[in-house]
Amino acid sequence: METLFLDFFQNTGFFLCDYRNIIMILVGMVFIYLGIAKDYEPLLLVPIGFGMLMGNIPVFKGLGLGIYESNSVLHYLYLGVTQGVYPPLIFLGIGAMTDFSTLLARPVLMLLGAAAQAGIFITFLGALALGFTPHEAASIGIIGGADGPTAIFLTAKLAPTLIGPIAVAAYSYMALVPVIQPPIMRLLTTRKERLIRMEEPREVGKREKILFPIIAFLLCCFLAPAALPLLGMLCFGNLLKEAVVTERLAVAARTSIIDSVTILLGVTVGASTQGDVFLTTKSVGIFFLGALSFCVATACGLLFAKFMNLFLKSKINPLLGAAGVSAVPDSARVVQVVGQREDPTNFLLMHAMAPNISGVIGSAIAAGVLWSFMS
Amino acid sequence: MYGIEAIAKYNGWAISAVGVSIVFTGLVLLSLSISRIHKVLDLWDNRNNIQLFKKKVVKDPKPELPPFTPNEKASARQFRLLISTMDDPFSLQRLLHLAKISGLERPHASLDHLLKARIIEPDHQGHHLFNSEAFDRFVS
Numbered sequence A: 001m002e003t004l005f006l007d008f009f010q011n012t013g014f015f016l017c018d019y020r021n022i023i024m025i026l027v028g029m030v031f032i033y034l035g036i037a038k039d040y041e042p043l044l045l046v047p048i049g050f051g052m053l054m055g056n057i058p059v060f061k062g063l064g065l066g067i068y069e070s071n072s073v074l075h076y077l078y079l080g081v082t083q084g085v086y087p088p089l090i091f092l093g094i095g096a097m098t099d100f101s102t103l104l105a106r107p108v109l110m111l112l113g114a115a116a117q118a119g120i121f122i123t124f125l126g127a128l129a130l131g132f133t134p135h136e137a138a139s140i141g142i143i144g145g146a147d148g149p150t151a152i153f154l155t156a157k158l159a160p161t162l163i164g165p166i167a168v169a170a171y172s173y174m175a176l177v178p179v180i181q182p183p184i185m186r187l188l189t190t191r192k193e194r195l196i197r198m199e200e201p202r203e204v205g206k207r208e209k210i211l212f213p214i215i216a217f218l219l220c221c222f223l224a225p226a227a228l229p230l231l232g233m234l235c236f237g238n239l240l241k242e243a244v245v246t247e248r249l250a251v252a253a254r255t256s257i258i259d260s261v262t263i264l265l266g267v268t269v270g271a272s273t274q275g276d277v278f279l280t281t282k283s284v285g286i287f288f289l290g291a292l293s294f295c296v297a298t299a300c301g302l303l304f305a306k307f308m309n310l311f312l313k314s315k316i317n318p319l320l321g322a323a324g325v326s327a328v329p330d331s332a333r334v335v336q337v338v339g340q341r342e343d344p345t346n347f348l349l350m351h352a353m354a355p356n357i358s359g360v361i362g363s364a365i366a367a368g369v370l371w372s373f374m375s
Numbered sequence B: 001m002y003g004i005e006a007i008a009k010y011n012g013w014a015i016s017a018v019g020v021s022i023v024f025t026g027l028v029l030l031s032l033s034i035s036r037i038h039k040v041l042d043l044w045d046n047r048n049n050i051q052l053f054k055k056k057v058v059k060d061p062k063p064e065l066p067p068f069t070p071n072e073k074a075s076a077r078q079f080r081l082l083i084s085t086m087d088d089p090f091s092l093q094r095l096l097h098l099a100k101i102s103g104l105e106r107p108h109a110s111l112d113h114l115l116k117a118r119i120i121e122p123d124h125q126g127h128h129l130f131n132s133e134a135f136d137r138f139v140s
Helices: A002-010 A019-036 A042-055 A073-082 A086-097 A101-105 A107-116 A118-129 A134-145 A148-158 A160-175 A177-188 A206-223 A225-242 A247-271 A281-309 A318-324 A330-342 A349-374 B003-009 B012-045 B070-084 B092-102 B107-116 B132-138
Strands: B120-122 B128-130
Touching: A019 A042, A019 A160, A042 A160, A042 A247, A073 A148, A073 A160, A073 A247, A086 A148, A086 A225, A086 A247, A101 A107, A101 A206, A101 A349, A101 B012, A107 A118, A107 A281, A107 A318, A107 A349, A107 B012, A118 A134, A118 A281, A118 A349, A118 B003, A118 B012, A134 A148, A134 A160, A134 A281, A134 A349, A134 B012, A148 A160, A148 A225, A148 A247, A148 A349, A160 A177, A160 A247, A160 A281, A177 A281, A177 A318, A177 A330, A206 A225, A206 A349, A206 B012, A225 A247, A225 A349, A281 A318, A318 A330, A318 A349, A330 A349, A349 B012, B003 B012, B070 B092, B070 B107, B070 B132, B092 B107, B107 B120
Parallel strands: none
Antiparallel strands: B120 B128
16 A cells, blocks of 8 residues: 555655646746736747646656657647648738738838848858757848748757747747847937838738739749648638628638647647756847847848938838847837837827838748758 | 768758758748739739730820900900809709800800810819819810
8 A cells, every 4th residue: 555655656746746847837937927917929838838737737758748759649749840840821811811901002011021031041140150950040040031931840840859949939039039139229219310200001902912912922922832832821811801702711720720720739739848858058149049030130120220321212110120029019019119108199000011021921931941051 | 980071971951051051942932922823813804904915095185275256265264253153063954054044155065165164173073173173275
């Protein structure tokens, strides 16, 4: 009887617990708190946070419970991440819920989305300099794109062992957009620049909206074929939305499909952060470089907007440059908030959506480019 | 390996430069293409009006109306007086009737002359209007 009790006790979490599991459980709780109480990206942080709790319950190896055990349920769900299935499905949903009108009305704002992607490549250099391998450096650099699905997709292809820290870093920084970006925005712009009002965008026709996903897909994928899975699904989702006749499919893509995949992705990415695997010096480096990447991307967008103003007759508000990182729509919302702090009657949100959306396209191209270089 | 040495060894500078260029090229090309979509669509909608595809029609120059003689000018002034007594727009039949009972000379021919000079113009709803600008040009 004593032996039975002892065997049972040795299989409990209390006995198998490691201090690293406790740390990760606390981090998971912070994520859940930020999501629920502070409303920071709750749709992502709550599943990831709870996934962290699930992944850090200490389990006896060999029972097929942990996410890294090949016969566990979590492992099968995690295949969607490691095989790069979930990110394109999320892009399908994003395409089906995105309105590209502002981008079509003023295409020049697309360049801001391109400029912000410079952060990816600068961080890639930083990661190489810190001793990461090129595959790992590329996966870390993509965090600067502020696009969770893209970061996971590229990491799954190039450095699968880093999916956990990279996904958590990417989503954490996406959630922390309202905290990270405003100081950089105020530092790099003058008050006069923040007060610039944007011209009213022209009205965009239905046919333009239908043609856009087809043209964007063909052009970008001919240029960077490795962006096909992400851009293909993004553009397809948008075509479903704009075609109207496929409204049922568009509704499915932007509701049930994206919601289901977000749950599976969030929980499994969270569960992949097992303390013994996650808490390494590499993870610390990834978090540091991820933050750097995000800040550099924001700064590149802002500075490029100022550079464009040297040549443009109708000046653009340089705050829009910060929306070039593809955290949709959070960074656009931050632009609106920072702009309105200077002038409450200045509405920048719809203008900021243009670089924000082009950031999504830009980061997908950047991921494709890095993948093709590394493979 | 760390620092600049690691970047150089793994071809980091070239990868970054080419990577940024490709992203920029892609988005610039896309931006240029989508900025032309509405113009191409407008062109397509108005393809029947594009001069390049239209058959050139040589129009005969419109013959200039000879200047009014003093008699015609006098007649035009009398017609203006009659029109001023009528509603605006007015009925051409009623004007002709008034001209006849007022004893104007050759009312049909005079009225035809005023119509050709566009001093009297149709309102395209069955009535006519007096064009004072044309009157001033030909008569005053």
